[in-house]
Amino acid sequence: MGYMPVTDSMFLLAESREHPMHVGGLQLFTPPEDAGPEFITDVLDTLRSQTNVSARFRRRPADPVNLLGTTWWTEDEDIDFEYHVRHSAVPRPGRIRELFQLTSRWHSALLDRHRPMWEMHVVEGLQDGRFATYTKVHHSVVDGVSALRLLQNSLSTDPDDHTCTAPWSPTLRRGKPSVDTRVSLGRLLPEVLDTVGSIAGLLPAGVKIANQAFRDNNLITPLDAPDTLLNQPIGGSRRFVAQSWEIERVRDIGRKAGATLNDVVLAMCAGALRTYLLEQDALPDKSLTTAVPVSLRSSDNLDDGGNSVGLIIATLATDVDDPAERLATIRASVQAAKAVMGELSPLQILAMSAMNGAPLALTPLPGFVSHTRPPFNVLISNVPGPKEQMYWNGARLDGVYPASIPMDGMALNITLTSNYDKLDFGLTGCRRTLPSLQRMIHHLEDALLDLEKAVS
Structure with a gap:
C-alpha cells in the first residue's frame, strides 16, 4: 500500500452520488481511408491486449474503501479489461447529438472504488463514419493536465504509425534522461x-x-x-x-x-x-x-x-x-x-x-x-x-x-x-x-x- 496525499484524497472525501469526482474526455476520430468493417474490433483487441499497466492505472482505494480508502492506495495486479475497456455504439440516427447524450449518461455514473478507477468506451455508429472514445479517470488519480498528457503520449504525428499505445501503458519521457529518485539529506534539506x-x-x-x-x-x-x-x-x-x-x-x-x-x-x-x-x-x-x-x-x-x-x-x-x-x-x-x-x-x-x-x-x-x-x-x-495534427492507430484526431x-x-x-x-x-x-x-x-x-x- 502507498500513502495517499491529501490533495488526492480530498476528491474521494468530497464524492457522493450527486457529486461524481472524475475527469473525462471525449475524442473524435476519422478512420484511415483503408479502414475496413473490422477496424473498431481490431482497435478494441489492440487495447485489451496491452496488459502492461502503469501504477496509477492499477491504483484503487485500500479496503475498506470508506475508511482506509481515503488514506492509502492499493494496487490491483490483475486488470479486468473486459470491464474497463467497453464497446459501445450511438443509437440512430447517429448524430453528434446522440453521442453527447451517451457521454452525459456515462459522465453521470460513479466509478467503482473496488476496481482501479478508470473506464474507456470505444464508440461506433456515427452517421458520418467517424468513431469516438470516451475515457474517464478519478480526479484523485490525475488532474486535467496530466490526463491530457497521458492521451498525447498514446498518439502519434505519423498517420502510418499503427503501434500507438493505450493511455494506461507505461511510457518513457522521450528525449529525457532517467531521474535518480533516491532521497539524500543533502538534497532534501534545502527543499524542507x-x-x-x-x-x-x-x-x-x-x-x-x-x-x-x-x-x-x-x-x-x-x-x-x-x-x-x-x-x-x-x-x-x-x-x-x-x-x-x-x-x-x-x-x-x-x-x-x-x-x-x-x-x-x-x-x-x-x-x-x-x-x-x-x-x-x-x-x-x-x-x-x-x-x-x-x-x-x-x-x-x-x-x-x-x-x-x-x-x-x-x-x-x-x-x-x-x-x-x-x-x-x-x-x-x-x-x-x-x-x-x-x-x-x-x-x-x-x-x-x-x-x-x-x-x-x-x-x-x-x-x-x-x-x-x-x-x-x-x-x-x-x-x-497537442500542437500538431495527431493520429491514433492511423485514425486522425478531430476533437478533444x-x-x-x-x-x-x-x-x-x-x-x-x-x-x-x-x-x-x-x-x-x-x-x-x-x-x-x-x-x-x-x-x-x-x-x-x-x-x-x-x-x-
Missing part, C-alpha cells in the same frame, strides 16, 4: 527549508493580497461573486455539450485588442453566459466572476500523476454590454491576479488557492449553498493540448473535448483544450439546474462574432 519558509510566509502573503485588493479595483476576491442560477444545489445527472473553434480566430482578436488568447476565451464565455442568463431572466446586476486554474507543473513533471494546480479569480464583466469594453475589463482583472500570484511561492499559491475555493468544501453541509454566497460563479479552465466536474454551488464547468489549429470546448453542467445547456454552444459562437466585430 524552502517549504518551511513558504509556510511562514503565508500570513504576510495573505495580508499583502488583502491590502492589494483595497488598492486595486481590478483585483477580484471570493467576496465579489453574486448569487446566480449557476450557484445552486445540484443533482447527480449531467449534461455534456461540446464544440470546436479555429484557434486563429481567437488569436486574431487578441492581437487586435492587445489581449492574450486566454483573455479572449474568457470574454467568449462571458458573452455566452450573459446571453444565457438573460434568456433565463437570471442575469444579476453585479458581474459574474470566474476561477481560472493555473498549472504549477514545471516542464520536468508534466507527465507526473496527482494534482498540482492553483486558482486565480477574475471578473467576467457580465454587467458590461459592449464586447470590447468587456474584454478590456477582463484583461485588467486577470493581469491584477497574475501580478499578485507572481510574488508568491508555489506552496503559497496552493494555499491561497485552497482558501479561494475553501467554501466549496462545505457545500455538502445541508443548507450551506442556499444560505451563502459562492466564492466564484463558474470554473473556466484552458488546458494546453474535456468533460469535467460540476458540484454543489458550481453547476457549470467549462474546460477547453488546444488541439492543433482548434480550440475544443467541453461544457459539463447539472441537467436539472441548467435548462437547455446546449444553447451555450450557439451563444459562444455569437460571442466570438461580437468580439470580431468589436475589434475590427
Whole structure:
C-alpha cells in the first residue's frame, strides 16, 4: 500500500452520488481511408491486449474503501479489461447529438472504488463514419493536465504509425534522461527549508493580497461573486455539450485588442453566459466572476500523476454590454491576479488557492449553498493540448473535448483544450439546474462574432 496525499484524497472525501469526482474526455476520430468493417474490433483487441499497466492505472482505494480508502492506495495486479475497456455504439440516427447524450449518461455514473478507477468506451455508429472514445479517470488519480498528457503520449504525428499505445501503458519521457529518485539529506534539506519558509510566509502573503485588493479595483476576491442560477444545489445527472473553434480566430482578436488568447476565451464565455442568463431572466446586476486554474507543473513533471494546480479569480464583466469594453475589463482583472500570484511561492499559491475555493468544501453541509454566497460563479479552465495534427492507430484526431466536474454551488464547468489549429470546448453542467445547456454552444459562437466585430 502507498500513502495517499491529501490533495488526492480530498476528491474521494468530497464524492457522493450527486457529486461524481472524475475527469473525462471525449475524442473524435476519422478512420484511415483503408479502414475496413473490422477496424473498431481490431482497435478494441489492440487495447485489451496491452496488459502492461502503469501504477496509477492499477491504483484503487485500500479496503475498506470508506475508511482506509481515503488514506492509502492499493494496487490491483490483475486488470479486468473486459470491464474497463467497453464497446459501445450511438443509437440512430447517429448524430453528434446522440453521442453527447451517451457521454452525459456515462459522465453521470460513479466509478467503482473496488476496481482501479478508470473506464474507456470505444464508440461506433456515427452517421458520418467517424468513431469516438470516451475515457474517464478519478480526479484523485490525475488532474486535467496530466490526463491530457497521458492521451498525447498514446498518439502519434505519423498517420502510418499503427503501434500507438493505450493511455494506461507505461511510457518513457522521450528525449529525457532517467531521474535518480533516491532521497539524500543533502538534497532534501534545502527543499524542507524552502517549504518551511513558504509556510511562514503565508500570513504576510495573505495580508499583502488583502491590502492589494483595497488598492486595486481590478483585483477580484471570493467576496465579489453574486448569487446566480449557476450557484445552486445540484443533482447527480449531467449534461455534456461540446464544440470546436479555429484557434486563429481567437488569436486574431487578441492581437487586435492587445489581449492574450486566454483573455479572449474568457470574454467568449462571458458573452455566452450573459446571453444565457438573460434568456433565463437570471442575469444579476453585479458581474459574474470566474476561477481560472493555473498549472504549477514545471516542464520536468508534466507527465507526473496527482494534482498540482492553483486558482486565480477574475471578473467576467457580465454587467458590461459592449464586447470590447468587456474584454478590456477582463484583461485588467486577470493581469491584477497574475501580478499578485507572481510574488508568491508555489506552496503559497496552493494555499491561497485552497482558501479561494475553501467554501466549496462545505457545500455538502445541508443548507450551506442556499444560505451563502459562492466564492466564484463558474470554473473556466484552458488546458494546453497537442500542437500538431495527431493520429491514433492511423485514425486522425478531430476533437478533444474535456468533460469535467460540476458540484454543489458550481453547476457549470467549462474546460477547453488546444488541439492543433482548434480550440475544443467541453461544457459539463447539472441537467436539472441548467435548462437547455446546449444553447451555450450557439451563444459562444455569437460571442466570438461580437468580439470580431468589436475589434475590427
